[in-house]
Amino acid sequence: MSDKTHKAHKAHKAGKAPKAAADIETRPAVTGDGTGPVAGSGPRVAVLKTYKLYVGGKFPRSESGRVYEVTDSEGNWLANAPRASRKDARDAVVAARKAFGGWSGATAYNRGQVLYRVAEMLEGRRDQFVREVADAEGLSGARAAGVVDATIDRWVWYAGWTDKIAQVTGGANPVAGPYFNLSSPEPTGVVAVLAPQESSFLGLVSVLAPVIATGNTAVVVASERAPLPALSLAEVLATSDVPGGVVNVLSGGTAEIAAPLAAHQDVNAIDLAGADERLAKELEVAAADNLKRVLRPQPVDYFATPGTDRMTAFLETKTVWHPTGSLGASGSSY
Amino acid sequence: MRSIANRRQRGEARCQTPRARPDRRDTAYVRRFRFPRPLPRLYSRYARRYARLVTMPTTAPTANALADVTASDSTLRRFLHGLPGVDAVGLEARAASLGTRSIKTTAKAYAIDLAISMVDLTTLEGADTPGKVRALGAKAVLPDPTDRTAPTTAAVCVYPDMVAVAKEAVAGSGVKVASVATAFPAGRAALGVKLADVRDAVAAGADEVDMVIDRGAFLAGRYLKVYDEIVAVKEVCGDARLKVIFETGELSTYDNIRRASWLGMLAGADFIKTSTGKVAVNATPANTLLMLEAVRDFRAQTGVQVGVKPAGGIRTSKDAIKFLVLVNETAGEDWLDNHWFRFGASSLLNDLLMQRQKLATGRYSGPDYVTVD
Numbered sequence: 001m002s003d004k005t006h007k008a009h010k011a012h013k014a015g016k017a018p019k020a021a022a023d024i025e026t027r028p029a030v031t032g033d034g035t036g037p038v039a040g041s042g043p044r045v046a047v048l049k050t051y052k053l054y055v056g057g058k059f060p061r062s063e064s065g066r067v068y069e070v071t072d073s074e075g076n077w078l079a080n081a082p083r084a085s086r087k088d089a090r091d092a093v094v095a096a097r098k099a100f101g102g103w104s105g106a107t108a109y110n111r112g113q114v115l116y117r118v119a120e121m122l123e124g125r126r127d128q129f130v131r132e133v134a135d136a137e138g139l140s141g142a143r144a145a146g147v148v149d150a151t152i153d154r155w156v157w158y159a160g161w162t163d164k165i166a167q168v169t170g171g172a173n174p175v176a177g178p179y180f181n182l183s184s185p186e187p188t189g190v191v192a193v194l195a196p197q198e199s200s201f202l203g204l205v206s207v208l209a210p211v212i213a214t215g216n217t218a219v220v221v222a223s224e225r226a227p228l229p230a231l232s233l234a235e236v237l238a239t240s241d242v243p244g245g246v247v248n249v250l251s252g253g254t255a256e257i258a259a260p261l262a263a264h265q266d267v268n269a270i271d272l273a274g275a276d277e278r279l280a281k282e283l284e285v286a287a288a289d290n291l292k293r294v295l296r297p298q299p300v301d302y303f304a305t306p307g308t309d310r311m312t313a314f315l316e317t318k319t320v321w322h323p324t325g326s327l328g329a330s331g332s333s334y
Numbered sequence: 335m336r337s338i339a340n341r342r343q344r345g346e347a348r349c350q351t352p353r354a355r356p357d358r359r360d361t362a363y364v365r366r367f368r369f370p371r372p373l374p375r376l377y378s379r380y381a382r383r384y385a386r387l388v389t390m391p392t393t394a395p396t397a398n399a400l401a402d403v404t405a406s407d408s409t410l411r412r413f414l415h416g417l418p419g420v421d422a423v424g425l426e427a428r429a430a431s432l433g434t435r436s437i438k439t440t441a442k443a444y445a446i447d448l449a450i451s452m453v454d455l456t457t458l459e460g461a462d463t464p465g466k467v468r469a470l471g472a473k474a475v476l477p478d479p480t481d482r483t484a485p486t487t488a489a490v491c492v493y494p495d496m497v498a499v500a501k502e503a504v505a506g507s508g509v510k511v512a513s514v515a516t517a518f519p520a521g522r523a524a525l526g527v528k529l530a531d532v533r534d535a536v537a538a539g540a541d542e543v544d545m546v547i548d549r550g551a552f553l554a555g556r557y558l559k560v561y562d563e564i565v566a567v568k569e570v571c572g573d574a575r576l577k578v579i580f581e582t583g584e585l586s587t588y589d590n591i592r593r594a595s596w597l598g599m600l601a602g603a604d605f606i607k608t609s610t611g612k613v614a615v616n617a618t619p620a621n622t623l624l625m626l627e628a629v630r631d632f633r634a635q636t637g638v639q640v641g642v643k644p645a646g647g648i649r650t651s652k653d654a655i656k657f658l659v660l661v662n663e664t665a666g667e668d669w670l671d672n673h674w675f676r677f678g679a680s681s682l683l684n685d686l687l688m689q690r691q692k693l694a695t696g697r698y699s700g701p702d703y704v705t706v707d
């Protein structure tokens with residue numbers, strides 16, 4: 001299964017010799033005070049990272065055993081990412097469904113705390129994300145840092161919304177009868193999220209955070225060309241307090257993974273942010289069969305402060321009629 | 335060859351006529367049964383001296399030998415302890431390697447339908463109500479209300495007091511009603527109580543009886559007590575088929591599972607069943623493989639075919655198909671039929687139905703599209 005991974009690693013070591021890895025290999029070991037090499041110690045061996053899927057709180061390889069090469073914006077090899085198959089998608093949906101009860105049943109206040117904790121963890125890994133975003137999107141260090149900061153801020157912004165969205169979208173309705181009539185928003189269920197292709201980190205968080213902030217669970221298909229920030233985000237989620245299965249991250253061919261997700265009878269909604277026009281249409285047709293909610297792709301400026309649209313897109317409204325008691329001839333009795 | 339059917343007469347007669355045992359010093363006997371193949375010359379000197387002490391018989395004991403083994407507690411123990419030891423590592427490796435077969439497309443469709451037809455749809459809870467049993471019966475008769483081509487399950491499995499309700503729910507459908515009995519699941523009751531339990535179930539119309547063996551007696555080495563109990567239950571069963579549950583999770587070794595399998599089959603079990611589903615370790619591929627080997631060997635020796643029922647812990651179609659591969663590769667095609675192989679399960683059926691829908695429609699199904707018990 002891992003054969004392909006290893007072969008690919010070897011091929012790259014022998015052939016193209018990625019720039020970053022070569023740098024690491026020749027980097028001299030430094031002393032504790034950073035003044036110079038430790039006597040007698042040679043150059044360090046490169047520690048290449050194996051990126052894996054994130055399903056149900058675990059980090060499996062793709063069930064298919066496949067990987068694909070991820071390059072930076074100039075075509076230099078960065079890493080091999082797993083190429084998820086439809087079975088990985090199926091497993092992810094099962095995991096998301098299993099996690100839905102607990103996550104949607106948690107208090108909004110608790111969800112907010114958990115999401116804020118994720119932001120704390122992101123802050124701690126800031127340097128790593130800056131590097132990955134710079135590689136993935138071809139940005140300078142300073143611009144990549146700006147993107148990562150905006151991303152963490154976005155996450156905090158949505159963490160604050162968890163216990164406020166109900167006040168905005170729900171409330172008491174005036175009705176012509178002796179009833180209290182109350183509407184409250186409820187999460188839709190399992191949401192498949194196709195992350196934006198270009199904005200590999202800020203875009204990803206901008207579509208993922210609103211989905212889980214409102215109590216849905218998500219199966220995320222990472223940007224096909226630049227999946228590494230998404231796969232690293234999974235590591236952050238695993239080490240914060242987000243229950244396993246609430247977010248599942250798949251990398252690979254967007255069209256390949258999205259098709260079974262769109263047709264899946266146990267997926268309640270799909271966000272098509274990462275699909276091009278043709279693919280989006282196909283997926284919408286497939287999604288119609290079990291009346292999934294569909295959020296069509298639209299041009300978005302991910303740096304702008306978002307509205308509540310992405311949260312309300314995956315909320316259902318539950319309305320309760322409650323008798324107020326007898327009104328009779330005397331008018332209101334409450 | 336003595337038939338197993340007249341075991342009972344043997345049981346009655348065994349005290350009066352002590353049977354002549356074959357003389358182990360008789361060289362013709364030794365050549366035939368102890369050394370089926372001539373030993374290589376190189377090893378012959380030591381091998382001949384110690385062979386009787388260290389080798390396991392590689393040929394099956396003959397039917398005559400089986401006729402003798404239940405004569406007394408000590409002969410039974412000698413027989414059961416004389417069964418070849420189980421190579422635990424080899425067994426698990428074999429079970430694991432058979433689990434890697436890829437069963438796809440039409441073969442998968444066949445396997446799923448076969449597995450559905452083998453399910454003993456089970457509810458064994460303290461909270462069982464007549465309504466729940468009726469719902470279960472309806473599901474057994476028509477597993478997928480949206481697709482009438484789905485086969486019926488083999489049986490519903492309930493506690494004895496629910497047999498009448500279950501019988502009514504599946505009337506006219508060909509689905510059998512199985513009842514656990516003999517103080518299920520612990521089996522810790524006097525024989526009279528156990529037999530009364532069985533009698534009640536059979537009187538209420540149970541087609542099959544699932545009994546538990548006395549694990550305490552088995553583990554204490556009192557094999558004849560276990561044997562006699564099974565024989566007694568079998569007698570009370572009448573026409574109902576008897577499934578004997580070993581509770582493999584409590585037998586602690588593979589050797590014990592092999593012994594229990596032979597003991598159950600000698601006593602007249604129509605089915606041997608792994609477990610009650612009430613303990614931590616239930617049916618595993620390895621212990622089911624072991625029991626399949628036992629029924630295969632038993633038929634080879636006696637001509638009597640015995641069924642196998644793994645129960646508990648089988649929840650996915652993938653698992654079920656792995657068990658079917660085990661059956662086909664070990665016992666053979668004769669067992670690929672719900673008369674000879676069953677799954678004791680409750681949630682398995684839903685997964686099989688979801689997989690069936692996936693094959694039919696090409697899209698993954700979900701729990702919203704099957705009935706929830």
